[in-house]
Amino acid sequence: MPQIEVETEIYSDIHTCFDLARDIDVHKESLKHTGEIPIAGRTSGLIKLGEWVSWEALHFGIVQHLTSKITEFDRPNYFVDEMIFGAFKSYRNEHIFKQENGKTIMINKFDFESPYGIIGKLVNWLFLKKYMTKLLKIRNKMLKSTAEDIEVKKLRSKLRLSEFTKL
Template identity: 60%
Template sequence: MPRIVLKTEIEAEIHIVFDLSRSIDLHKISTEHTNETAIAGKTSGLIELGECVTWRAKHFGIYQKLTSEITEFKKDEYFSDEMVSGAFKQFKHEHHFKNTNGKTLMTDYFDYISPFGILGRIVDKLFLKKYMTALLDKRNQTIKEFAESEKWKTVLDR
């Protein structure tokens, strides 16, 4: 099972970074290049424990749907989302947050299993892991950009 680990240091308060990370609206902004939109479940605002969102996005030239659910949640520390249905055989994305000297360290653990057995494992090695890492990094850089400026106020209702 491939695992992607990303660490992003953000000069912002932990509660802002945590909320931006679970913002459906900011996720849409970070994935504009894939035409990603929330089409069912929680479609805007902050997603909470037990809530689901269904995304529609264009990856590799094909529109796909993916539904994930928030399965674990500890305010300002941790949450995870897991695929309910979609292109992967399985995935779990853990989001961890830690206050470090006035900054926030955001750590992502993305574990997934591709469909199609051995063929899926070959696709992982050839390009899928790199593609997913770039997608997650783009999301994290968007969170960082918004958190470190006043832009977060346009997404979060405070």
């Protein structure tokens, strides 16, 4: 079973990063190039333990449907989404968050298994693992950018407030 691990350093607080990673609207925006949209279950806002979402997207020129459920949840440190319906035989995506030296380390551990036995293993080796890694990195880049933009806005607000209080 292939495992992908992607680590992203984000200069923002752990709570902001955790909430952005489970925000359906942010997820949709981060993968808009695939036309990914939520079509059932939790279709906007922050997904929570026990909730599920069904997605529709275009991958490899084929409209795909996938439903995942939040099966573990420990805010702001960890959550897991697992496929309950879709093209994979199985998948489990662990989202791990650690606060270190003024930044958040976000780690995705994505384990998946393709259907079709040896043919699925060949597809994994030829291109699927690389494709999934690229999707995770695209998504994390957008999460990083959004979280850091929020952090800049917080700092600007604090600076304006401190200038105001000096008057």
